[in-house]
Amino acid sequence: MYWPRSYHAWISHCSYWVAQSLFIILSIHVVMTIEGVSSDSSDISPQEFDVVIIGAGPAGLAAGIYAKRAGLNCIILEKGVPGGQVLTSPMIENYPGFPEIEGMKLMDIMAEHARRYVDIREGEDVLRVRSGERFQLSTTSSKYVSRALILATGATHRKLGAPGEDKLAGRGVSYCATCDGFFYKTKEVVVIGGGNTALTDALYLHSIDCKVTIIHRRGSFRADKHLQDSIAERNIQMLFDTVVEEILGENGVTGVKLRDLKTGVTQDMVVSGVFVAIGEIPSSQLASELGLNQDPGGFIIVDQSFRTSVPFIYAAGDVSGGIRQIVAAVHGGAAAALSCFEDLVNPYYRKT
Numbered sequence: 298m299y300w301p302r303s304y305h306a307w308i309s310h311c312s313y314w315v316a317q318s319l320f321i322i323l324s325i326h327v328v329m330t331i332e333g334v335s336s337d338s339s340d341i342s343p344q345e346f347d348v349v350i351i352g353a354g355p356a357g358l359a360a361g362i363y364a365k366r367a368g369l370n371c372i373i374l375e376k377g378v379p380g381g382q383v384l385t386s387p388m389i390e391n392y393p394g395f396p397e398i399e400g401m402k403l404m405d406i407m408a409e410h411a412r413r414y415v416d417i418r419e420g421e422d423v424l425r426v427r428s429g430e431r432f433q434l435s436t437t438s439s440k441y442v443s444r445a446l447i448l449a450t451g452a453t454h455r456k457l458g459a460p461g462e463d464k465l466a467g468r469g470v471s472y473c474a475t476c477d478g479f480f481y482k483t484k485e486v487v488v489i490g491g492g493n494t495a496l497t498d499a500l501y502l503h504s505i506d507c508k509v510t511i512i513h514r515r516g517s518f519r520a521d522k523h524l525q526d527s528i529a530e531r532n533i534q535m536l537f538d539t540v541v542e543e544i545l546g547e548n549g550v551t552g553v554k555l556r557d558l559k560t561g562v563t564q565d566m567v568v569s570g571v572f573v574a575i576g577e578i579p580s581s582q583l584a585s586e587l588g589l590n591q592d593p594g595g596f597i598i599v600d601q602s603f604r605t606s607v608p609f610i611y612a613a614g615d616v617s618g619g620i621r622q623i624v625a626a627v628h629g630g631a632a633a634a635l636s637c638f639e640d641l642v643n644p645y646y647r648k649t
């Protein structure tokens with residue numbers, strides 16, 4: 298080992314090592330950038346597509362299949378894993394061709410089908426989209442340029458807004474019966490809501506041996522008659538005209554405070570789990586940033602061809618409202634892709 302003997306020698310020795318370290322750091326940075334490993338996407342050159350589809354639920358997957366088969370160069374960006382909200386549905390009984398199938402299984406099949414045609418980039422959240430001659434997208438790990446966009450960003454569960462809900466989320470409060478139901482086997486649970494999700498969740502929880510009570514703020518359900526009949530056949534308990542005013546517990550749910558809307562009487566009910574199934578809110582933040590027309594609930598307004606108010610942007614699935622069914626999302630995705638094809642390619646048979 299060389300040890301400098303004079304002050305100047307020390308300075309030049311240190312300078313040598315500083316320069317050496319800087320060189321090594323710079324080299325690593327260059328290699329990471331070339332290999333696309335850099336955590337900062339600002340220095341990555343954008344990949345170009347005819348259309349970028351955002352979201353890999355039923356609408357996005359159908360759009361991918363149809364866009365690619367029409368000849369468009371496209372990609373699907375998905376911030377999580379493919380499947381969307383259907384993944385949390387215990388059982389699907391109304392998607393033609395599948396009399397009875399778990400939500401997760403149906404979406405596995407659909408995603409596998411889409412992958413035959415189109416690349417699905419999982420875990421890639423779209424952070425920003427800039428309009429212009431082309432759309433410029435920045436995601437958590439890359440950049441894209443496209444001539445058109447299909448928004449299939451879906452919706453997320455609506456929160457109850459009752460005291461205790463946030464504090465006890467994940468500690469007895471759940472928004473996904475299939476994900477969390479297992480932990481409440483043989484225990485008392487409530488399902489809040491009166492739509493298809495609430496009744497499907499209640500049936501699932503009952504099937505895995507939970508003691509279920511459905512709490513609904515009206516005097517009747519809005520869910521499909523078939524589901525209502527199944528609930529009645531199984532003698533699942535129901536409390537109508539009742540709201541949950543508070544979710545009780547400190548480190549875990551111990552009960553709910555209920556109020557009867559007809560009598561005004563309140564009472565506490567001892568439960569270990571609260572499953573909130575009161576509808577959805579659209580994931581339409583990108584739509585707002587892009588200036589798309591939205592209805593008062595935030596759902597993107599589309600025409601019959603799934604075109605939005607901005608040229609070359611299309612929307613399908615739950616984010617565009619309407620009949621929120623898998624079959625409708627698939628229709629919307631396919632129609633959006635075909636409209637996109639018409640607008641980009643302007644085929645002779647569409648010319649007037």
Ligand code: NAP
Nearest residue numbers: 391457490491492493494495514515519574575576577621
């Ligand atoms: P939904 O149909 O909008 O029903 C939401 C339910 O929650 C309604 O009964 C509503 O009561 C109640 N609710 C809303 N806000 C509430 C609040 N703050 N406090 C208490 N209750 C509240 O929602 P969903 O059941 O999640 O279904 C969403 C869409 O997906 C629907 O189009 C549905 O058909 C579809 N879906 C289909 C299937 C299937 O076909 N297999 C399964 C699941 C979902 P009100 O009735 O008083 O408004």
